[in-house]
Amino acid sequence: MGVDTVVTIERVAQRAGVSVATVSRTLNNSPAVKPATAQRVRQAVEALGYVPNQSARNLRRNESQVILALAPNFSNPYYSRILTGIGDRAWELEYSVLVCNTLGHANSERRFLKMMESHQADGAILLGCHWDYSWLARFAQRSHIVQCCEYVPDLACPSVSIDNYAATREMVAYLQGLGHRRIAMIGADNQYISTRLRRQGYLDAMEEGGLEVREDWYRLADADYSFVSGQTAAQALLAAAPRPTAIFCVSDILALSAIAAAQELGLSVPGELTVTGFDDLDYTTMMHPHLTTVAQPCHEMGRQSVDLLLDGLLDREEPSEQQIFLPYRLMERESAAAPDVTA
Amino acid sequence: MGVDTVVTIERVAQRAGVSVATVSRTLNNSPAVKPATAQRVRQAVEALGYVPNQSARNLRRNESQVILALAPNFSNPYYSRILTGIGDRAWELEYSVLVCNTLGHANSERRFLKMMESHQADGAILLGCHWDYSWLARFAQRSHIVQCCEYVPDLACPSVSIDNYAATREMVAYLQGLGHRRIAMIGADNQYISTRLRRQGYLDAMEEGGLEVREDWYRLADADYSFVSGQTAAQALLAAAPRPTAIFCVSDILALSAIAAAQELGLSVPGELTVTGFDDLDYTTMMHPHLTTVAQPCHEMGRQSVDLLLDGLLDREEPSEQQIFLPYRLMERESAAAPDVTA
DNA sequence: ACGCAAAATGTAATCCATTACATTTTGCCT
DNA sequence: AGGCAAAATGTAATGGATTACATTTTGCGT
Numbered sequence: 234m235g236v237d238t239v240v241t242i243e244r245v246a247q248r249a250g251v252s253v254a255t256v257s258r259t260l261n262n263s264p265a266v267k268p269a270t271a272q273r274v275r276q277a278v279e280a281l282g283y284v285p286n287q288s289a290r291n292l293r294r295n296e297s298q299v300i301l302a303l304a305p306n307f308s309n310p311y312y313s314r315i316l317t318g319i320g321d322r323a324w325e326l327e328y329s330v331l332v333c334n335t336l337g338h339a340n341s342e343r344r345f346l347k348m349m350e351s352h353q354a355d356g357a358i359l360l361g362c363h364w365d366y367s368w369l370a371r372f373a374q375r376s377h378i379v380q381c382c383e384y385v386p387d388l389a390c391p392s393v394s395i396d397n398y399a400a401t402r403e404m405v406a407y408l409q410g411l412g413h414r415r416i417a418m419i420g421a422d423n424q425y426i427s428t429r430l431r432r433q434g435y436l437d438a439m440e441e442g443g444l445e446v447r448e449d450w451y452r453l454a455d456a457d458y459s460f461v462s463g464q465t466a467a468q469a470l471l472a473a474a475p476r477p478t479a480i481f482c483v484s485d486i487l488a489l490s491a492i493a494a495a496q497e498l499g500l501s502v503p504g505e506l507t508v509t510g511f512d513d514l515d516y517t518t519m520m521h522p523h524l525t526t527v528a529q530p531c532h533e534m535g536r537q538s539v540d541l542l543l544d545g546l547l548d549r550e551e552p553s554e555q556q557i558f559l560p561y562r563l564m565e566r567e568s569a570a571a572p573d574v575t576a
Numbered sequence: 577m578g579v580d581t582v583v584t585i586e587r588v589a590q591r592a593g594v595s596v597a598t599v600s601r602t603l604n605n606s607p608a609v610k611p612a613t614a615q616r617v618r619q620a621v622e623a624l625g626y627v628p629n630q631s632a633r634n635l636r637r638n639e640s641q642v643i644l645a646l647a648p649n650f651s652n653p654y655y656s657r658i659l660t661g662i663g664d665r666a667w668e669l670e671y672s673v674l675v676c677n678t679l680g681h682a683n684s685e686r687r688f689l690k691m692m693e694s695h696q697a698d699g700a701i702l703l704g705c706h707w708d709y710s711w712l713a714r715f716a717q718r719s720h721i722v723q724c725c726e727y728v729p730d731l732a733c734p735s736v737s738i739d740n741y742a743a744t745r746e747m748v749a750y751l752q753g754l755g756h757r758r759i760a761m762i763g764a765d766n767q768y769i770s771t772r773l774r775r776q777g778y779l780d781a782m783e784e785g786g787l788e789v790r791e792d793w794y795r796l797a798d799a800d801y802s803f804v805s806g807q808t809a810a811q812a813l814l815a816a817a818p819r820p821t822a823i824f825c826v827s828d829i830l831a832l833s834a835i836a837a838a839q840e841l842g843l844s845v846p847g848e849l850t851v852t853g854f855d856d857l858d859y860t861t862m863m864h865p866h867l868t869t870v871a872q873p874c875h876e877m878g879r880q881s882v883d884l885l886l887d888g889l890l891d892r893e894e895p896s897e898q899q900i901f902l903p904y905r906l907m908e909r910e911s912a913a914a915p916d917v918t919a
Numbered sequence: 920a921c922g923c924a925a926a927a928t929g930t931a932a933t934c935c936a937t938t939a940c941a942t943t944t945t946g947c948c949t
Numbered sequence: 950a951g952g953c954a955a956a957a958t959g960t961a962a963t964g965g966a967t968t969a970c971a972t973t974t975t976g977c978g979t
Contacts, residue, residue, distance in 0.1 A: 254959060254961095255958060257936060257937055284690055284693040286936070287936095288631050291964095294937070308660045313651050329696065331642070353631075493863070515803075519829070519833075520832065582965090585967095594928075595928065597967080600967055608927065628965085631964085636934050636966055924976095926975065927975080930972085932969085932970100933969095939963095940962100941960075942960085943959080944957065944958080946954095947955100
């Protein structure tokens with residue numbers, strides 16, 4: 234449709250009465266081009282509607298201006314908020330973002346890795362993927378990657394996250410401050426560092442408060458924090474004797490499950506049961522009780538991941554092991570209150 | 577790190593004792609290669625760890641195997657579910673998906689368009705973008721695009737969506753069947769076709785039921801269905817006299833706003849007010865009352881958008897105007913019930 | 920064993936922008 | 950005006966895979 238001859242740099246050069254080199258330099262803002270010449274070139278570009286062929290450029294420059302963002306599940310609002318941050322920052326830096334929904338599949342991983350080796354992408358940001366360590370280590374060695382939210386300890390690969398351990402301790406201490414002594418926890422059946430650190434933060438906070446840690450006050454939801462698995466876990470918790478007065482959940486969805494489970498038992502939240510979440514997704518304030526939770530700077534984490542990745546990409550240093558911890562925030566809302574002293 | 581000489585097709589050819597043409601043919605599964613030869617080539621590929629340079633391939637073949645997915649906001653779970661569908665189908669067809677968060681920005685649009693002209697992408701899927709008509713028409717003429725969820729009527733450009741008009745009529749008829757006669761509506765302040773069709777569906781269903789349509793039973797939320805704007809709209813509705821017994825909302829978020837507004841006034845849902853949503857996002861069943869809503873096949877809409885796009889891409893026909901309407905489903909749950917007859 | 924079509928493989932042009940290196944132009948100093 | 954360094958521009962090689970066309974090999978018929 235329309236144009237039949239492809240507009241190449243050569244045609245621009247002809248029209249502007251210069252060589253292709255000059256056109257290229259102009260378009261790349263080389264200071265070596267005389268302003269008057271640059272102007273002529275730009276006019277020719279405009280007149281012909283010339284748009285450089287990126288494939289050719291990429292081939293020659295051996296780069297793609299594309300970064301990968303891999304996550305097990307982009308439907309999860311937590312990931313999609315980070316993705317938005319990644320997209321925004323990439324946009325500012327004139328990079329494009331290729332999204333890869335791995336679903337935790339091993340062959341997905343391999344194919345996405347190949348995209349870097351085949352020069353379709355310059356680097357990758359990994360969001361909570363299920364990579365096995367040795368594979369990831371090899372990957373990290375030959376390619377530029379940064380880990381976001383989750384990270385593999387001892388891996389020579391930069392990462393961006395919050396301090397999950399401190400955040401959890403703070404939350405559990407907050408519950409203690411409210412007067413809770415029987416504090417349960419719903420974790421997740423995965424090996425994420427965040428999961429492990431939150432568990433440890435819980436344990437240490439309980440010990441520090443001199444509170445009892447009971448096995449039957451600890452339940453696991455699915456690896457991916459599904460709502461129904463959270464309900465099951467919460468039901469078990471609420472059947473324990475003595476029953477906990479507070480449940481610390483490692484995600485907002487799980488907190489919602491716990492609230493639903495409590496309501497089905499006729500327990501009011503926070504009157505008879507305190508529930509706290511983690512992440513601060515939008516819908517935590519779209520229903521009552523508003524969820525008391527830990528806010529993660531998702532958008533900013535996405536942005537900084539891009540910066541970190543491009544740092545490594547641009548100055549071609551040895552892969553750094555830089556770990557960035559962004560500030561979290563405890564959001565005191567409605568789902569946590571002092572326990573019922575008559576209970 | 578590691579390899580210092582780039583492994584090119586030439587090196588593979590040497591190692592396998594054949595020409596580059598044979599290597600290329602082998603890798604592209606040309607039937608012209610003798611099986612024995614193909615095997616030798618594959619061994620060499622394996623041994624050298626050769627991965628073809630996609631930039632070179634793209635340059636030569638004048639394609640990129642990349643499709644764009646543009647939306648105003650990927651943090652919205654509605655869009656991110658569609659995006660997941662797009663990603664899944666693209667994965668199967670060996671395409672990659674570049675996501676573009678346009679935020680409704682005009683210069684974003686232009687830059688993303690350029691990505692197609694610069695051969696960084698072969699086609700694009702537009703999800704509810706704020707394009708102005710004439711620009712979009714020009715765009716559609718020179719590039720392969722398909723519209724998903726929303727579409728511009730009379731534009732020669734294929735689309736995938738549900739029948740918003742029929743779905744709305746069905747929902748409003750359902751409310752009437754429940755016994756409601758005072759049915760209000762919360763729409764959105766945008767020009768989306770879905771918004772317009774839902775408005776018309778509401779009006780026609782009301783007329784068909786012989787029910788009164790009152791101006792003060794119709795309020796607009798923000799263009800992007802924000803929770804707070806929905807609350808404001810719902811508050812106004814609930815202050816109307818006579819007060820409606822049911823509110824039809826054009827999105828699940830807005831339905832949540834309406835429920836929140838009702839609760840703040842001490843009105844129970846569905847006891848004293850019926851509320852219905854649209855989209856069937858995950859969290860509609862994560863709180864009580866579970867939302868009665870219209871389910872859209874988001875994932876499938878994403879998948880079919882990809883198929884439609886590649887149809888156009890692969891057989892290079894004239895741009896078709898094919899419109900695909902996928903089945904929706906009315907989800908009867910808890911937030912809609914018969915009106916309180918004493919009221 | 921010869922001839923010939925079909926099958927298999929090879930050679931080299933091509934896609935288009937970038938850039939090292941070569942050449943020309945400019946501007947300044949004496 | 951002449952000379953020379955700096956500035957500006959040009960020429961041509963380059964990146965790596967694909968593919969039209971040319972050439973060789975294979976296999977079959979007689």
